[in-house]
Amino acid sequence: MSEFDLIARHFCRATPQTILGPGDDGALLRPAPGMELAVTSDMLVAGVHFLPDADPRDLGWKTLAVNLSDLAAMGANPRWALLALSLPTADENWLTRFAEGLFACARTFGVDLVGGDTTSGSLNLCVTALGEIPVGQALRRDGAQAGDDLWISGQPGLAALGLLHLQGKTELPEPWQTLCVKRLSAPQPRIKLGLALRPLAHAAIDISDGLLADLGHIARRSNLKAQVRLNCLPRLPEGVSRSLALEAILSGGDDYELGFAAPPAHRPTLARVATELNLPLWRIGSFEAVGAGETAGEVRLLDPDGQPVAWERRGYEHFVAA
Amino acid sequence: MSEFDLIARHFCRATPQTILGPGDDGALLRPAPGMELAVTSDMLVAGVHFLPDADPRDLGWKTLAVNLSDLAAMGANPRWALLALSLPTADENWLTRFAEGLFACARTFGVDLVGGDTTSGSLNLCVTALGEIPVGQALRRDGAQAGDDLWISGQPGLAALGLLHLQGKTELPEPWQTLCVKRLSAPQPRIKLGLALRPLAHAAIDISDGLLADLGHIARRSNLKAQVRLNCLPRLPEGVSRSLALEAILSGGDDYELGFAAPPAHRPTLARVATELNLPLWRIGSFEAVGAGETAGEVRLLDPDGQPVAWERRGYEHFVAA
Numbered sequence: 001m002s003e004f005d006l007i008a009r010h011f012c013r014a015t016p017q018t019i020l021g022p023g024d025d026g027a028l029l030r031p032a033p034g035m036e037l038a039v040t041s042d043m044l045v046a047g048v049h050f051l052p053d054a055d056p057r058d059l060g061w062k063t064l065a066v067n068l069s070d071l072a073a074m075g076a077n078p079r080w081a082l083l084a085l086s087l088p089t090a091d092e093n094w095l096t097r098f099a100e101g102l103f104a105c106a107r108t109f110g111v112d113l114v115g116g117d118t119t120s121g122s123l124n125l126c127v128t129a130l131g132e133i134p135v136g137q138a139l140r141r142d143g144a145q146a147g148d149d150l151w152i153s154g155q156p157g158l159a160a161l162g163l164l165h166l167q168g169k170t171e172l173p174e175p176w177q178t179l180c181v182k183r184l185s186a187p188q189p190r191i192k193l194g195l196a197l198r199p200l201a202h203a204a205i206d207i208s209d210g211l212l213a214d215l216g217h218i219a220r221r222s223n224l225k226a227q228v229r230l231n232c233l234p235r236l237p238e239g240v241s242r243s244l245a246l247e248a249i250l251s252g253g254d255d256y257e258l259g260f261a262a263p264p265a266h267r268p269t270l271a272r273v274a275t276e277l278n279l280p281l282w283r284i285g286s287f288e289a290v291g292a293g294e295t296a297g298e299v300r301l302l303d304p305d306g307q308p309v310a311w312e313r314r315g316y317e318h319f320v321a322a
Numbered sequence: 323m324s325e326f327d328l329i330a331r332h333f334c335r336a337t338p339q340t341i342l343g344p345g346d347d348g349a350l351l352r353p354a355p356g357m358e359l360a361v362t363s364d365m366l367v368a369g370v371h372f373l374p375d376a377d378p379r380d381l382g383w384k385t386l387a388v389n390l391s392d393l394a395a396m397g398a399n400p401r402w403a404l405l406a407l408s409l410p411t412a413d414e415n416w417l418t419r420f421a422e423g424l425f426a427c428a429r430t431f432g433v434d435l436v437g438g439d440t441t442s443g444s445l446n447l448c449v450t451a452l453g454e455i456p457v458g459q460a461l462r463r464d465g466a467q468a469g470d471d472l473w474i475s476g477q478p479g480l481a482a483l484g485l486l487h488l489q490g491k492t493e494l495p496e497p498w499q500t501l502c503v504k505r506l507s508a509p510q511p512r513i514k515l516g517l518a519l520r521p522l523a524h525a526a527i528d529i530s531d532g533l534l535a536d537l538g539h540i541a542r543r544s545n546l547k548a549q550v551r552l553n554c555l556p557r558l559p560e561g562v563s564r565s566l567a568l569e570a571i572l573s574g575g576d577d578y579e580l581g582f583a584a585p586p587a588h589r590p591t592l593a594r595v596a597t598e599l600n601l602p603l604w605r606i607g608s609f610e611a612v613g614a615g616e617t618a619g620e621v622r623l624l625d626p627d628g629q630p631v632a633w634e635r636r637g638y639e640h641f642v643a644a
Binding site for chain 1: 341342345346347348349350351352353355358359360361362363364365367368369370371392393395396398402404405406407408436437438439441442443444446448450451452453455457460462463464526527528543
């Protein structure tokens with residue numbers, strides 16, 4: 001099978017939103033009038049971002065989902081994606097399963113796969129995703145304001161616990177085991193939440209490297225500090241040690257929930273959004289002005305009395321020893 | 323050095339054409355009114371697309387250039403790019419040189435680097451490039467018509483000879499040696515030619531896998547066959563065996579010249595374009611209707627008497643033994 005057969009067999013499907021899809025030098029897209037484009041690329045490497053024996057169907061889903069999560073965090077409506085794929089061998093079964101997962105995610109979120117590249121090499125997956133946002137309405141990281149509430153969606157930390165379970169480092173009881181492994185293998189980009197937040201949030205980010213680390217990005221780019229109250233965090237999984245669960249919530253990556261800043265006036269509306277989307281939204285802290293001697297971007301953990309709690313590990317970073 | 327430091331130090335530069343550049347969940351672009359977007363991704367793998375000891379500055383140039391070449395082949399004006407980069411180690415010297423080459427290419431062609439991803443892993447470079455084209459004016463592969471002339475720019479085959487030289491498989495005399503190695507290491511995307519061809523060509527492609535293979539893509543997608551006349555090919559390098567030079571021209575990849583179809587009425591205009599761009603354009607054959615028993619996409623080599631010449635190797639394909 002040549003790369004051309006491989007692409008034709010596995011990755012060429014209808015692209016109804018697209019002027020010209022796969023098969024030319026590039027794809028041709030026509031953004032709607034009055035729209036800006038949000039564009040993002042993510043690269044997933046075997047052994048770094050996923051276990052080498054990961055189910056290829058899950059991998060197909062996740063490869064696209066992590067990019068759509070970035071679009072969600074911008075408040076964008078996802079429309080197009082490109083896949084660049086480096087593979088050691090053209091394994092027909094693997095490709096069939098991978099494409100199943102990829103297109104399941106594409107269908108779910110209304111995305112056309114419009115092009116990319118396929119090459120031999122060690123397993124490496126790179127997706128670029130494009131979405132539309134009405135001009136000026138994007139949720140950026142730099143828009144948070146002092147006094148904004150700090151919110152988080154869903155249940156961050158589950159993916160990290162799922163990974164620890166798969167690695168044999170902890171034993172999760174059911175139903176957490178199934179839930180955590182599922183969250184790791186097939187994360188749900190929070191597209192609907194991102195769209196709902198456009199008129200409500202001042203800033204947003206998706207939690208991919210760890211809650212504290214990612215909230216720090218909003219704080220730093222908004223020239224603020226953030227405060228997270230331990231007693232406001234989402235419910236911890238039962239049957240797991242409290243310290244492990246806390247570590248997973250605060251520093252675990254790979255959840256793809258949204259963290260965001262919104263003014264207190266929007267609390268009632270956000271409660272309605274949570275109900276409509278059937279997705280919990282937790283108000284876990286606030287963004288505050290930086291005082292004398294403080295550094296923008298700092299994220300402080302506070303105990304129920306408002307006293308700072310020491311916390312070491314801040315999230316996953318490449319090229320830094322853990 | 324964390325990945326965030328690495329990105330900040332090497333890959334964050336001014337993005338004057340962009341609403342929001344690196345540092346958020348995604349970049350924000352605003353295409354001009356009346357424009358379509360051409361989008362393309364290419365992945366370059368160490369040991370497959372480049373020699374492991376390649377100069378990182380050349381590699382930075384080439385990684386972007388090969389994507390801009392796809393935009394050139396669509397007739398697009400390049401504007402934005404994203405870089406996803408997997409690296410075994412964060413080698414400061416390597417990154418400095420790589421970024422030098424990448425941004426030299428970006429400056430030359432007016433491209434903003436607006437985002438991407440950096441991760442640990444084996445060396446793998448994935449660029450996505452975006453360009454603009456007035457609605458409906460893109461040069462597609464499927465627009466060639468029976469009776470169109472078949473044209474090729476520049477001097478295809480030089481990059482393949484450069485590779486053979488670096489691999490020690492042939493010894494090129496000067497000035498060909500320098501020229502061929504340069505063409506391999508720092509190809510020139512034919513952006514100006516692509517823009518000039520918008521009103522002139524019916525179809526275009528960039529020659530990345532080999533002349534005959536890539537012309538076959540135009541023929542197949544246009545439901546035609548192509549004929550290439552051996553005696554109309556560009557001048558062969560001197561001091562190289564004729565068979566080797568012919569193999570390089572017909573089947574060598576990595577040149578990033580443009581092949582295109584244009585009606586005979588445009589011959590005088592194309593001669594002017596060649597002069598203005600100081601770039602040779604060779605009329606090497608034609609596209610023809612497919613006869614009974616013939617297959618669309620076939621590319622025939624003809625000798626000076628119009629008789630078919632047998633030719634085996636058709637270009638580089640991944641996952642197929644050479």
